[in-house]
Amino acid sequence: GDSVTQMEGPVTLSEEAFLTINCTYTATGYPSLFWYVQYPGEGLQLLLKATKADDKGSNKGFEATYRKETTSFHLEKGSVQVSDSAVYFCALSLNNNDMRFGAGTRLTVKP
């Protein structure tokens, strides 16, 4: 079935380090892809999205490119901050209906 696999955490980085969180997907059609972020004690917030191959989603310094050839949507940020500490979820949506989430990757950024 349709699913998302993302890099297991936890990930611990120092401030200003480069971040990559890998995400790959399996889908029978052409999904839309998303990254959601969950800060401590809060709900899921959309971080960025891409709806077709080669689209790049970006927000708050984070980027992810929809790669159809590798079925991937890796999240990257050039210089992380302590405030980026959160759990990051990769997700896909087919036919714009229900979403399938990855297991989540906990990121901790230390000063």
Next chain:
Amino acid sequence: EPEVTQTPSHQVTQMGQEVILRCVPISNHLYFYWYRQILGQKVEFLVSFYNNEISEKSEIFDDQFSVERPDGSNFTLKIRSTKLEDSAMYFCASRGDLISNQPQHFGDGTRLSIL
């Protein structure tokens, strides 16, 4: 910015009791969803709802669960005869339409603890 709101933020219930989780979706949205996140696990789709009926549901959403939009603003998830394994974070989400690739907007969740 409009938000999806969920109440209560934390619900503690005895096993076997019924519980109703409440959500107020964004006011002009048409599609509504419930998801579940068991502690430390992934977010799982439960059900989607459109035009006053269920449009899709997962295998998790069995006869124990039901959803309702009783008054045009609230969207509720009812769990009958709760079990210990129903303990989880429950997220409500809503979307404006399906055509324009709008994302789902999530509430902050209700933490359900079954004792």
